[in-house]
Amino acid sequence: MSMTVLETLRGGLVVSCQPVDDGPMDHPEIVAAMAAAAVAGGAAGLRIEGAENLAAVRPRVSVPVIGILKRDLDDSPVRITPFLADVQALADAGADIIAYDATDRPRPESTAAILAAIHAAGKLAMADCSNLEDGKRALKEGAAILGTTLSGYTEQTAGRSEGVDYDLIRAFHDLGAFVMAEGRVNTPELAGSAMAAGADAVTVGTALTRLEHVTGWFHDAVAQAVARTVETQ
Numbered sequence: 001m002s003m004t005v006l007e008t009l010r011g012g013l014v015v016s017c018q019p020v021d022d023g024p025m026d027h028p029e030i031v032a033a034m035a036a037a038a039v040a041g042g043a044a045g046l047r048i049e050g051a052e053n054l055a056a057v058r059p060r061v062s063v064p065v066i067g068i069l070k071r072d073l074d075d076s077p078v079r080i081t082p083f084l085a086d087v088q089a090l091a092d093a094g095a096d097i098i099a100y101d102a103t104d105r106p107r108p109e110s111t112a113a114i115l116a117a118i119h120a121a122g123k124l125a126m127a128d129c130s131n132l133e134d135g136k137r138a139l140k141e142g143a144a145i146l147g148t149t150l151s152g153y154t155e156q157t158a159g160r161s162e163g164v165d166y167d168l169i170r171a172f173h174d175l176g177a178f179v180m181a182e183g184r185v186n187t188p189e190l191a192g193s194a195m196a197a198g199a200d201a202v203t204v205g206t207a208l209t210r211l212e213h214v215t216g217w218f219h220d221a222v223a224q225a226v227a228r229t230v231e232t233q
């Protein structure tokens with residue numbers, strides 16, 4: 001079963017359907033429509049945040065779904081699936097894989113406990129990592145997938161907040177892990193380069209499902225072109 005899920009994802013695109021929080025697209029039925037559209041476009045898998053969104057997506061698609069639950073905690077920087085109850089909620093809502101923050105930062109539950117809960121629920125674990133040490137630890141603890149998800153998003157890796165972290169993709173590949181390239185894969189070319197660097201699959205979120213951000217990119221390009229035209233006049 002677990003092999004089947006990984007083999008289904010291998011060589012494929014995963015679409016993360018996470019609309020901007022509290023924005024006009026942030027409704028389970030819209031997330032489910034995004035998910036179905038992503039599958040129609042060729043997505044081999046989906047990444048969905050929140051049990052309610054996951055429950056809306058699950059009956060619409062048959063591809064593997066990576067579930068996460070994001071929280072803003074007062075006493076920890078960890079956001080992705082920090083609690084054992086989160087794991088259970090995602091499992092109940094139909095996740096095939098559960099992703100969790102695999103960084104070594106203060107947290108309410110240890111990564112080992114989160115992994116044990118994921119496995120007890122009969123699901124595969126995806127470690128959202130920020131660096132090589134996170135990945136090594138996660139593999140030892142039994143994670144099935146190493147993601148570059150958090151590179152550039154921790155204090156320690158803040159210097160890597162631009163572009164795709166190809167070095168981390170290569171390093172994870174060299175560990176012999178199933179590698180998910182994730183984070184700032186904003187164009188088809190970057191997705192191809194991530195695969196060439198050794199990823200087994202690529203997750204794209206913002207560039208496909210955060211309309212406000214993508215609109216902002218085009219808006220800024222247009223505004224800059226206008227400013228240049230004015231300058232040369």
Ligand SMILES: CC(=O)N[C@H](C=O)[C@@H](O)[C@H](O)[C@H](O)COP(=O)(O)O
Pocket residue numbers: 016018068079149150153182183184185186203204205206207
């Ligand atoms: C750092 C963090 O919390 N990342 C989140 C994890 O689920 C999402 O906000 C990202 O959209 C996702 O990882 C996909 O990446 P991108 O949107 O760059 O394609």
